[in-house]
C-alpha cells in the first residue's frame with residue numbers, strides 16, 4: 001500500500017475535526033476524498049503530508065511513518081494545498097528551480113523542462129506566476145508537486161475555480177498522473193469524481209461514512225447518482 005492510515009484523530013479543543021479514520025490507497029488508482037465543508041478533508045490531507053501533527057493515530061506513506069520518519073515519508077509525497085499557494089513575483093522556472101533545489105534534484109534544468117512539458121506549461125514558461133491565469137497557476141502547482149517524481153500525490157481541490165476548458169485539461173492531467181502514482185484528490189464536484197476517481201471516501205463531521213470503489217458504492221446504493229448518495233450519507 002502506498003498510503004496506510006490507522007485510527008487517525010485530530011481534535012481542536014473539543015471539536016473532533018478528524019475522528020478515528022482508517023483507510024488505504026493503492027498505486028495506479030485515484031482516490032476521491034469527498035465531504036461537505038468542514039468535514040475534515042483538508043485536515044486529513046495536512047496530516048498525511050506532515051504539515052499538521054495528529055492528536056493520535058498513524059499514517060504511513062510508502063511504508064514510512066509520516067510522523068516518526070517524516071523526512072523519508074515526505075520524499076514520496078507531492079502535495080498541492082488548497083488555493084495553490086505560490087510566489088507571484090517569481091518566474092515559473094525560477095520557482096520550479098527553487099522547489100527542485102530543496103529536493104536536491106540532480107540535473108535540475110532538464111527535470112524542470114520535462115515537468116513543464118508534462119503539465120502543459122510550455123507556452124507560459126517564461127512568465128511571472130502572478131501574470132498567469134488560474135488554470136496555468138494550477139499547472140505550476142502540479143509541476144511543483146511532481147518535480148521530485150513522488151509515488152503519492154495529494155491534491156486539495158485542484159480544480160476549484162477553473163473554467164470548463166481548464167477543468168477538462170487539468171482533470172486529464174491528473175488522470176494521466178494517476179496511471180502510475182497513488183493520487184488522493186479532494187473535490188466538491190461529483191461530475192469530476194465520476195470522470196476520474198476509482199475509489200471514494202466520503203467524510204462527514206470528521207468521520208468516514210463511506211470507503212469503497214466508485215462501482216461498489218453505486219452498487220450498494222442501487223445505482224443512485226453520486227450526488228444522491230453523497231446527500232444521503234452527509235445529510
Ligand SMILES: Nc1ncnc2c1ncn2[C@@H]1O[C@H](COP(=O)(O)OP(=O)(O)OP(=O)(O)O)[C@@H](O)[C@H]1O
Nearest residue numbers: 012015017035036037038039040041042043044082
Ligand atoms: N486551525 C484550526 N483551528 C480550529 N479549528 C479548525 C482549524 N482548522 C480546521 N478547523 C476546523 O476543523 C473542521 C474541519 O476542517 P477542514 O478544513 O479539514 O474541512 P474540509 O472538509 O477540508 O472543508 P472544505 O470543504 O470547506 O475545505 C472545520 O470545522 C474547521 O473549522
